[in-house]
Amino acid sequence: MTISQKCQYAIRATFELAKNFGKEPLKISYIAEEQNIPVKFLEAILAELKEAKFLTSKRGAHGGYTLKTDPAKITVLDIIKFIEGPMFFAKCISDEESERCPQYNACTFLPIWQEAQEAVSKIFKSYNFAQLVANEKENTGSSHDANCL
Amino acid sequence: MTISQKCQYAIRATFELAKNFGKEPLKISYIAEEQNIPVKFLEAILAELKEAKFLTSKRGAHGGYTLKTDPAKITVLDIIKFIEGPMFFAKCISDEESERCPQYNACTFLPIWQEAQEAVSKIFKSYNFAQLVANEKENTGSSHDANCL
């Protein structure tokens, strides 16, 4: 039930890129060190995020990753949904017919999962990365240690 | 990030027992059939729930499982926390010093996980099993098919 390490890494990497939005690309190795993420694992994560069009990359000397979109338009929900999938508590609450169980409209527990899904989505959507960067500067807070799941 | 099959089973088994609260014990095999749960898997789950003092059991002929507590005093949160553990989004939001990451007080993301944890806990806590049983009777809703994660 916890958010996976991978997803935390993705969020922290996005955060790091958000801090540098509009400037030069960041190297994988830099982000990895800054956020304490295994380099090779981060490679895979960034490649995925790139497929989702959150990022662009540039190869070769002075290459690296850059945030493609304004950090203010990327929410924590966006990253979580992309990495963890869209459904938080039960797949059967999906809008998609194929994911639903046969009892969809009659299941006793479905409304509970739906209510929880909506509540959490709303919260995660309310945090965008521009905000988070601003927060950090204000509070001299840090996300430096990524091993806190 | 979804609730495990096991936890769903635990909830559905508790629900079934709540329906029969104050009456004779229910056999594992009956609950298993009623909620479409593999018998042997259910055995293990009920044994765990018994350790948590939610249930009592009686061996031998005409034996079975009985809810120990008034269903009105058992919430969905109780079952989920027992099966899935107390933390929903990140372990590091725990009150326990040992679970926390070194950055506890300074982590940029912690407040997000905390907010989500509180919201979800509140929702799951608001559903008790007496209520759910009553709901089902009212709506002729069903939880019959347990394979809807």
Place this chain on the structure above:
DNA sequence: AGCAATCTATACCATTTAGATAGACATTGT
């Protein structure tokens, strides 16, 4: 006493997921 219906305990196993590593390769700036 004896038997059948139950729960109990222990061990096992297959599949998936999480988390991570290694090495060769392609691209770019200088």
Place this chain on the structure above:
DNA sequence: ACAATGTCTATCTAAATGGTATAGATTGCT
């Protein structure tokens, strides 16, 4: 040319998930 970077493919281990098998202990009934 060459060094610095991202990209791709393959592998690996550990843990969790979901489930099965078998033998045993207890109880109620006759």
